[in-house]
Amino acid sequence: MKIKIKNILLGCCLAASAMSYAQKEEAQPKNIILLIGDGMGLSQVSAAQFYGENKPNFERFNNIGLIKTSSAHQLVTDSAAGATAFACGIKSYNGAIGVDVDKNPVRNIVDYASNKGMATGLISTSSIVHATPASFFAHVDSRRKYPEIATYLPTSEVDFVAGGGLQFFDRREDGKDLIKTLKENGFEVTTEKLPSITSTKKQAILLADDAMPKMSENRGDFLPEATALALDHLSQNKNGFFLMVEGSQIDWGGHNNDADYLVSELIDFDKTIGVALDYAKKHKNTLVIVTADHETGGFTLAAEGTNYHKIKMEFSTGGHSATMIPVFAKGPGAEKFRGIYENNDIFTKMVSSLNKKEKNQPK
Ligand code: MG
Ligand code: ZN
Numbered sequence: 001m002k003i004k005i006k007n008i009l010l011g012c013c014l015a016a017s018a019m020s021y022a023q024k025e026e027a028q029p030k031n032i033i034l035l036i037g038d039g040m041g042l043s044q045v046s047a048a049q050f051y052g053e054n055k056p057n058f059e060r061f062n063n064i065g066l067i068k069t070s071s072a073h074q075l076v077t078d079s080a081a082g083a084t085a086f087a088c089g090i091k092s093y094n095g096a097i098g099v100d101v102d103k104n105p106v107r108n109i110v111d112y113a114s115n116k117g118m119a120t121g122l123i124s125t126s127s128i129v130h131a132t133p134a135s136f137f138a139h140v141d142s143r144r145k146y147p148e149i150a151t152y153l154p155t156s157e158v159d160f161v162a163g164g165g166l167q168f169f170d171r172r173e174d175g176k177d178l179i180k181t182l183k184e185n186g187f188e189v190t191t192e193k194l195p196s197i198t199s200t201k202k203q204a205i206l207l208a209d210d211a212m213p214k215m216s217e218n219r220g221d222f223l224p225e226a227t228a229l230a231l232d233h234l235s236q237n238k239n240g241f242f243l244m245v246e247g248s249q250i251d252w253g254g255h256n257n258d259a260d261y262l263v264s265e266l267i268d269f270d271k272t273i274g275v276a277l278d279y280a281k282k283h284k285n286t287l288v289i290v291t292a293d294h295e296t297g298g299f300t301l302a303a304e305g306t307n308y309h310k311i312k313m314e315f316s317t318g319g320h321s322a323t324m325i326p327v328f329a330k331g332p333g334a335e336k337f338r339g340i341y342e343n344n345d346i347f348t349k350m351v352s353s354l355n356k357k358e359k360n361q362p363k
Helices: 002-026 042-051 079-088 109-115 146-151 178-184 222-234 250-255 259-282 345-360
Strands: 031-037 063-068 119-127 160-164 187-190 202-206 241-247 286-291 300-304 307-314 325-330 339-342
Touching (some): 031 079, 031 345, 042 259, 042 300, 042 325, 079 109, 079 345, 109 241, 109 345, 160 222, 178 187, 222 259, 241 259, 259 286, 259 307, 286 345
Parallel strands (some): 031 241, 063 339, 119 160, 119 241, 160 202, 187 202
Antiparallel strands (some): 063 325, 286 325
8 A cells, every 4th residue: 555655656756747847848949039129118119009010029929027127337227238238147337348347258148059059140220339239249348449349259159240330340440351350250241232042151241331221211121131031041050049139220219209210110120020930930949039128218109188099209318218128028938038027137047048958958
């Protein structure tokens, strides 16, 4: 009788542990796509609902959370500290690019992913040396040091990059030719237009001297198309990939208190989210995360006076605000992104997925 009970208990334990193992297996993404809408608060996201032509891709997510975005030294973060929190997992000071409060370099997610044999990519509608993308490959004490930030790219672990910033590579005051250095480090460099097919080499696609044009200045489908190209490129790696995609200019529409600028950039970003989600639908082992570094403009969708039939888009500042920022996640491990937590936990949650991968998948 005693033995029987033991067996039953043992059986239960085995079943339970087998189940939790299966759940862990499920929660392991092979690929991570992180989409950052710079300056994108909840009112900006809500604008997609009122001003987009199609049902917003934001509505395709089933796991939603909120992040607190204050930086180490300021209540209201900038994009450098915000991106450094995502890229390196630490709260630093406003202006910090991949460095801590003492200006020491901190290992970033690109290095973690690359160390696990994954491919990595960065895409931005700003210059690639601008604060958000820069925090994923450079370690510099000030976001304004664009020429110095650029020197980090050729020897970084990044395999695919697309955006603006050509002048910081080919027209430098120090006379260095960073296009040559990129090529020496195995990059195929493109400066004319987005290639229609991907390369087997690493790719650096630098299509503007500084920022990419605004949507209203005929940027067209650069962001969704560069994202599709990156997914093609990075999929060649059997160990999976990490891709960061930034809709940079949602922030600039907010700074300019220009609602049309903001909305056109937001709709372009939503379309790009669709590309990532469509890829993840076909490749179920892909985790897609959408969030922002902070809100910009104190943007609101206010009623026009007492007329509740009409929305008047309004701003309360030319700078950033401290409001919590939504996080949308879908795919293996997405439930981890529910709840209310700090912005640097985005990094922790992504890296914990990668660490599981290392434990359970033989090299
Ligand atoms: Mg940015
Ligand atoms: Zn900003």
